[in-house]
Amino acid sequence: GDSVTQMEGPVTLSEEACLTINCTYTATGYPSLFWYVQYPGEGLQLLLKATKADDKGSNKGFEATYRKETTSFHLEKGSVQVSDSAVYFCALSDLVNTGFQKLVFGTGTRLLVSP
């Protein structure tokens, strides 16, 4: 079935450093791709998404581009803040045999930003 692989964490950065969290996927069709963020003690929140090849999703200074040729959707931010410390999940939408979508998540990458 479809799957998502993302880099293991934790990723430890100083404030204002550049961030890249790698995500690659395996899919038989053309899924939509997502980044979700989970702050400590909270549920997941959608950070950004891209629905087709070459789309760029962006939100709160984060960006990710849907690269069909490399089957990747890497998350980037030019200057991280302490408040960005969280667990980041890459996900794809997978069509199930009922005709509905389900999300397949990567294992999550913890980001720790120090002042």
Added chain:
Amino acid sequence: DTAVSQTPKYLVTQMGNDKSIKCEQNLGHDTMYWYKQDSKKFLKIMFSYNNKELIINETVPNRFSPKSPDKAHLNLHINSLELGDSAVYFCASSQESGTTVSYEQYFGPGTRLTVT
């Protein structure tokens, strides 16, 4: 206003007990989900309902029984709890049909279940 709410937030119980977790969404979505997040943060879908009908049923022990009394509610009942059921359970919702399909899922705050 909380979009997706779950009760209880914490649940501590002994092996062999039966417990329920409730979920409600006020987003008007037609699809709801239950996910299990283990201690390593791995997140896996368990069930999904669309307009009260079961549409996704992953390989989950039949001790777990979801129930959707209406499209705004999805409850999860667990019989004969085991140590391995300890996890955080997340409810989510999305709009899967009609003119506003988005596939974006909105998550509740989670229920931390501890089985002793």
